[in-house]
Amino acid sequence: xxxxxxxxxxxxxxxxxxxxxxxxxxxxxxxxxxxxxxxxxxxxxxxxxxxxxxxxxxxxxxxxxxxxxxxxxxxxxxxxxxxxxxxxxxxxxxxxxxxxxxxxxxxxxxxxxxxxxxxxxxxxxxxxxxxxxxxxxxxxxxxxxxxxxxxxxxxxxxxxxxxxxx
Numbered sequence: 001x002x003x004x005x006x007x008x009x010x011x012x013x014x015x016x017x018x019x020x021x022x023x024x025x026x027x028x029x030x031x032x033x034x035x036x037x038x039x040x041x042x043x044x045x046x047x048x049x050x051x052x053x054x055x056x057x058x059x060x061x062x063x064x065x066x067x068x069x070x071x072x073x074x075x076x077x078x079x080x081x082x083x084x085x086x087x088x089x090x091x092x093x094x095x096x097x098x099x100x101x102x103x104x105x106x107x108x109x110x111x112x113x114x115x116x117x118x119x120x121x122x123x124x125x126x127x128x129x130x131x132x133x134x135x136x137x138x139x140x141x142x143x144x145x146x147x148x149x150x151x152x153x154x155x156x157x158x159x160x161x162x163x164x165x166x
Contacts, residue, residue: 012052012059014038018126020069020089036090042067044122068092068125070117073134084135084154086117088125094118097155102127102135104161113162136161 015023022029022038029035042061043053050063070086077083084102085095096102096117104115115127115135127135139150139161148164 009057009059012061014052014059014061016050016061016063016067018065020067020071020126032090039067039090039092042123065114066116066124066126068119068123070094070125070127070131073127073131075138079140080153080156080158082138082153084138084152086125086127086131088119092119092125094120094125095155096157096159098157100155101157102152102154102159102161106162115161 013025017023022035029038038052041052041054043051043058045051050061050067051058052061068088068090071089072087074085074087075082076085083095083097085093087093094100094117100118102115102117104113106113113132115132116124117127119125135152136150139152141148141150141164142158143149144160149160150162150164151158151160153159
């Protein structure tokens with residue numbers, strides 16, 4: 001499953017909200033260093049569940065969307081040579097590329113995009129709306145199978161952000 005300790009403690013009564021706020025027993029955890037510490041032991045299992053795994057115990061936590069939020073982005077270079085580096089709400093930095101892809105999920109009911117970047121081992125950061133707008137500003141159109149796609153280059157890969165035609 002996850003490796004680590006055999007002692008499973010069930011649910012830890014912790015939740016990570018869509019905005020990246022961590023809660024314990026319904027109250028926000030206000031100390032960022034403590035949240036960063038918890039994030040170092042956060043794991044995701046094959047079924048998509050989230051766990052805090054320490055050397056002596058593990059327990060399930062709830063994650064509303066993604067455990068992290070990309071709150072800033074910097075771009076270097078242009079075109080295929082561009083690199084995009086994201087900073088999360090917990091001060092992690094990740095450069096998008098083959099090992100750290102960007103993906104966009106479109107809500108089938110609202111058509112609203114939810115963009116993500118992989119931070120580590122199945123743990124993603126939801127890309128905050130202002131950062132997504134910055135991505136779109138840098139994006140370029142290209143034709144793929146007769147359809148126009150809007151996307152962005154980073155780390156030698158082209159990541160589709162959306163289609164510009166149905």
